[in-house]
Amino acid sequence: MLYKILLTSIMAVMSLNAETPRLESKPTNAIKEVVKRTDLHVQKDMNPFEVSRFAPWSFKNKKNVEVTCTWLRGGKLESERAIFVAAFTQAYKHLRLEQLFTPQQVKAYAGAIVPEDGYKALSQEALDALQVHTSICLEKFLHEVFDDEVIDVNDVKKEIYTVSASINGKVVGFAACNPTEVPGQIYLRQLAVSPEYWRMGIGKKLLYSFFRVLPNTKHLILAVRRLNTCARDFYSALNFSECDYMYEKLVAEKYVGLQFIVPNTLYFDQDSMTFKQQPHMAWQQANK
Numbered sequence: 001m002l003y004k005i006l007l008t009s010i011m012a013v014m015s016l017n018a019e020t021p022r023l024e025s026k027p028t029n030a031i032k033e034v035v036k037r038t039d040l041h042v043q044k045d046m047n048p049f050e051v052s053r054f055a056p057w058s059f060k061n062k063k064n065v066e067v068t069c070t071w072l073r074g075g076k077l078e079s080e081r082a083i084f085v086a087a088f089t090q091a092y093k094h095l096r097l098e099q100l101f102t103p104q105q106v107k108a109y110a111g112a113i114v115p116e117d118g119y120k121a122l123s124q125e126a127l128d129a130l131q132v133h134t135s136i137c138l139e140k141f142l143h144e145v146f147d148d149e150v151i152d153v154n155d156v157k158k159e160i161y162t163v164s165a166s167i168n169g170k171v172v173g174f175a176a177c178n179p180t181e182v183p184g185q186i187y188l189r190q191l192a193v194s195p196e197y198w199r200m201g202i203g204k205k206l207l208y209s210f211f212r213v214l215p216n217t218k219h220l221i222l223a224v225r226r227l228n229t230c231a232r233d234f235y236s237a238l239n240f241s242e243c244d245y246m247y248e249k250l251v252a253e254k255y256v257g258l259q260f261i262v263p264n265t266l267y268f269d270q271d272s273m274t275f276k277q278q279p280h281m282a283w284q285q286a287n288k
Contacts, residue, residue: 057069059273061197062199065167067165067166067167069163069205069209070163071161071163071213072162073162074153077146077149077150077153077162080162080164080192081143081150083173083194084146084174084190085139085142085143085146086195087192087194089135089138089139090230091228091231092227097127097130097133100134100137100141101137106130109133109140114130152189153176160177161177161178161210162176163175163176165202165206167197173192173197175206177189177210177214179214180221184216184217184218184219185219185220186217186221187221187247191203191206193206203234205273207220207238211268212268212273215268215270219262220260221243221245221259222257222258223247223250223255223257223258226254226255226256227254238260240259241258241259242256242257242259243257243259244257245258245259265277
């Protein structure tokens with residue numbers, strides 16, 4: 001009987017290890033040539049609770065439609081790229097060329113020439129004529145930004161967490177973050193939801209999913225374009241506030257730092273994927 005119990009235990013452990021890919025396993029192809037998307041790899045020695053944090057999970061959006069979320073590690077992320085381009089194209093659709101790009105960028109992306117003195121040297125008529133280049137510049141800029149994201153996600157030396165949301169197998173949003181050197185702090189690298197699914201609670205759940213896999217997180221920071229009112233309104237509704245943070249490749253003239261600090265009165269509930277009042281605070285409120 002003891003022999004059978006030991007044999008059963010060994011087989012169970014072997015089965016768990018076989019189904020759990022390793023975080024440190026390296027892609028077989030070069031970073032820019034990865035040809036398939038994969039679920040987020042988890043470490044072999046993780047306990048069952050830690051493994052479950054990276055398992056696919058789902059929730060109902062505001063229209064009661066089920067949204068499935070999957071953690072990714074590597075791949076070309078082409079579906080996520082399409083969402084990224086569509087979301088930011090929609091967010092910037094009312095902005096003009098001179099608001100979004102420097103003369104150097106306009107020349108690089110569209111081949112259009114802007115005087116050395118910049119936009120100020122142009123008449124209103126000349127500025128209006130330049131607007132024909134806005135869409136192509138924006139598309140190339142967004143693809144360039146996402147290329148950097150794909151390279152980083154496929155770099156096994158970087159600790160990046162990427163989550164993708166889908167409805168009936170169709171990707172509708174994604175988000176990515178990485179821990180900073182400050183304990184308990186994470187940097188939100190990207191967050192995008194297909195415009196047709198805006199205001200359905202998907203972006204909020206994607207953002208909160210990082211508190212699920214990084215439970216010690218107390219401080220979330222990011223940088224957003226000052227002109228991106230869609231994003232700023234979204235983060236404001238989630239109680240983000242302005243801060244001095246600025247990503248190294250960005251400039252404060254065009255971007256603003258935002259942060260969310262988890263109040264001591266709240267804790268993140270894994271089941272409901274929301275923040276709730278600390279039990280002792282709730283008791284104090286009830287017994288005032």
